[in-house]
Structure formats: structure tokens, C-alpha cells
Amino acid sequence: DILVTQTPPSLSVTPGQPASISCKSTQSLLETDGKTYLSWYRQKAGQPPQLLIYEVSNRFSGVPDRFSGSESGTDFTLKISRVEAEDVGIYYCMQGKQVPWTFGQGTKVEIK
């Protein structure tokens, strides 16, 4: 199975400041169709996860542009340019290159 490792496990951020979460895959997530299948989710307490970013850097419908995704080989990054109070939650990355799709361990984001 492809493993994805997220860091840091938790993050405390002052509103208005940037935040960054990393995800490292044990294998390339580049598929033969030319797409790289790494997505990001945020889960708020008591809710299912919500898709933020798919295929590394594509924002899902309705996701604010303060969220962005990037890659460097097997290293992936989710950046929040200016954290807002509503951004609290647990963030997960997920690889969709090879079944079973697998999630990172999660990063808990708190607001200072």
C-alpha cells in the first residue's frame, strides 16, 4: 500500500497568519493519465470531511482562494495564506494513485 505521512500533527495559528501542512508519499502519485492524485480535506467536529483540493492544486467548488496546494516530487503541501477562525479542524491528505486509497494521519489546526 502507498503510505502518506503528514506533518505536523498539530498546529496553532494566529488569525491572519499563514499555515502550512506537509504530506509525503512513499511512491509517486503521478498516474499514466498525467494527473497526480493527491487531495486535501478538512474535517470539523461532528461533520464528515470536506474536500478542499484535488489533483494537488485544484480547489473544489466553493473553497476560498486562501487555500492552495503544491507538490515537489513525492512531497505535497497545503497552504492557508491567512488563517481564519473557521479554518479550525483536522486536515487530511489522501492519495488516489493506487487502491487502497490511503489517508494521512491528520493535522489538527487550532486558532490562537
Add this chain to the structure above:
Amino acid sequence: EVQLVQSGGDLVQPGGSLRLSCAASGFSFSSYWMTWVRQTPGKGPEWVAHINQDGSATRYVASVSGRFTVSRDNARNSLFLQMNTLRAEDTAVYYCVKYLGRAFASWGQGSLVTVSS
């Protein structure tokens, strides 16, 4: 608006069976792969199974293969997960999810499955 409304979660004894259902609306159900994802409280999500548009192709995570069966009824816009020989470690909230490519775009509200004697 995409809606996935789930039903069927319950308390079941080890070795028992349960069937989860998911009623879809707001999109062309028969055009999409669908999936089930589960999550144990305090842990990350785990992909469980998926099914292609006409139901001819399915895949499962190793821990449920041979015990769980995913199916769909496109005429009724419904997705199902038949769970047999349930174990304590199957206890989780199960989500019905619509794909966007290979990302999990839309989620149901979740169904709690508790396996305990």
C-alpha cells in the same frame, strides 16, 4: 445540489450482518463511481470499497474483502453496503461518498455501525 442520505446503521453482535443504504439525488447517479469510507472516532478516515457506474467493477480494502459487498441500483439512485461476519474492529461511522475523479467530493451524513455483544 448533491445529496447523499444514508440509512441502516445499528448495533449488531459480532458475527452478525447489516446493510447500509445511501439515497442519492442532485446529480446523475448512474454516471459516477461511488465509494464507502469509514472512520473510527478519533482516527482518520479509511477507504472501504468502491463501485463503478454500472456495478460491474468493485474493489475493497483487504480487511473487509470477502465479508462486505458494495452494490448499486441505478434505477433507484441508491448505493448499498452489505456487511457480513462483522467484527468489533468494523465499529465506525460509515460514509457514502461521491467521487470527483479520484477525490471524495460529496459525503453523506454518516451511519454509525457498532459491533458489540
